[in-house]
Each structure stands twice: as structure tokens, then as C-alpha cells.
Amino acid sequence: MATTKWAIDPTHSEIGFKVKHMMFTNVSGTFASYDATITTEDDNFENANFEFSANIDSISTNNTDRDNHLKSGDFFDAENHPKLTFKGTSFTKDGDDYELTGDLSLRGVTKPVKLAAEFSGLMKDPWGNTKAGLNISGKINRKDWGLNWNSALETGGVLVGEEVKLNIELQLIKL
Numbered sequence: 001m002a003t004t005k006w007a008i009d010p011t012h013s014e015i016g017f018k019v020k021h022m023m024f025t026n027v028s029g030t031f032a033s034y035d036a037t038i039t040t041e042d043d044n045f046e047n048a049n050f051e052f053s054a055n056i057d058s059i060s061t062n063n064t065d066r067d068n069h070l071k072s073g074d075f076f077d078a079e080n081h082p083k084l085t086f087k088g089t090s091f092t093k094d095g096d097d098y099e100l101t102g103d104l105s106l107r108g109v110t111k112p113v114k115l116a117a118e119f120s121g122l123m124k125d126p127w128g129n130t131k132a133g134l135n136i137s138g139k140i141n142r143k144d145w146g147l148n149w150n151s152a153l154e155t156g157g158v159l160v161g162e163e164v165k166l167n168i169e170l171q172l173i174k175l
Contacts, residue, residue: 005175006038006132012171015054019142020161022153027066031084033058038172045119045132050088050100057082074149081107091117100136106145113140115166130174138166 015034018026031054040048056078059070071078088102089112098117103110120133141162142148151159 002041004040006040006172007175008034008036008038009131009171009173010034014167014169016167016169018165018167020163022159023157023161026165027061029059029061029067029070031055031058032060043122044093045091045098045134046093048088048091050086050091050102052086053083055083075147077107086113093119104140104145107147109145111144113138132172132174134168134170134172136166136168136170140164140166 015031016028017030018028021027034052034054036050036052038048038050056071056076059067059076061067061070070076073079076084085105086102087105088100090099090101092099092101098119100115100117102113104113115136115138117137118135120135122130122132125131142164143162149160153159
């Protein structure tokens with residue numbers, strides 16, 4: 001069977017996350033600079049192979065001070081660990097649902113993760129390019145990767161939640 005290679009269309013994709021702030025609201029962020037290699041053997045993406053990396057310096061939460069803090073040694077330590085990486089180990093289909101499993105590396109720590117995926121199918125754009133749509137979501141605990149910094153609140157609780165919600169919208173283009 002022929003292998004098909006796919007690339008992320010960066011103008012129609014978003015690598016996003018959310019974390020609780022002060023235990024009652026979410027702060028959202030994205031990575032603006034990333035790269036991926038995705039290969040498939042069929043049109044439904046079953047058993048697709050995913051490799052992904054994002055540049056930590058491209059993190060944006062719409063607040064420069066917070067972004068700089070996230071890049072510091074308190075969190076991602078971008079100076080010593082400039083990229084986060086994901087290497088997929090399986091992409092399986094169960095009915096209409098998909099599950100993406102793989103190894104996520106942050107700050108020099110690699111841990112397995114399982115993420116839910118929704119495959120939206122294939123479509124030709126007006127210029128004849130074949131596109132595919134994927135939404136990938138899941139939750140991780142940032143402390144599992146050594147992102148431990150926090151600050152206690154006077155009223156109880158902490159400033160930054162441990163759970164990070166991932167929301168990745170991908171539009172892929174067939175190469």
C-alpha cells in the first residue's frame with residue numbers, strides 16, 4: 001500500500017491549551033511555531049503515524065509577562081529545552097472515534113499520553129489540494145513533566161491549575 005505524507009496547514013490550524021487561573025477561570029494559550037510529519041496508508045487515517053514538535057519560544061497567552069514566565073525555568077525552561085515533542089505510537093479507530101497515543105516530551109521528561117481525536121474527513125480545496133481535518137483533545141497534568149511552579153492564594157487554593165486541557169485543530173494538506 002502506498003504511503004501518503006501530510007503537512008499541517010498553519011493558516012488553518014491551532015495548537016492550543018487551557019489552564020485554570022486562580023481556580024475559577026481558564027487562561028488559553030497557543031504555540032505559533034510548530035512542525036509535523038504525518039503519514040497514512042489509507043484515506044481514513046487509521047494507523048496514521050504522527051510526529052510533532054513546537055517551539056517553546058512561540059508560546060502565546062496574549063500576555064508578554066506571563067509568556068516570558070512560561071518560557072523561564074519555573075515552567076518550560078526554553079533555554080535548555082527549546083521544543084516540546086510528540087511521537088505517536090498508535091492512531092486507532094473505534095466506531096466513529098479515534099484515539100491517538102504517543103510519547104509527549106516536555107522539559108526533558110517523556111511520558112505516554114492518550115488523546116481523543118475526531119477525523120473530519122477529506123476534501124479538495126478550490127485549488128485542487130487534498131485536505132484533511134482533525135481535532136485532537138485531551139488532558140495532562142503539567143506536574144508529570146516537572147512544570148511544578150505555583151503560588152498559594154490568600155483565600156485558599158493556588159494560582160495555576162495542574163490540569164492542562166489540550167485542544168488541537170489541524171487542517172492537513174496532502175503532499
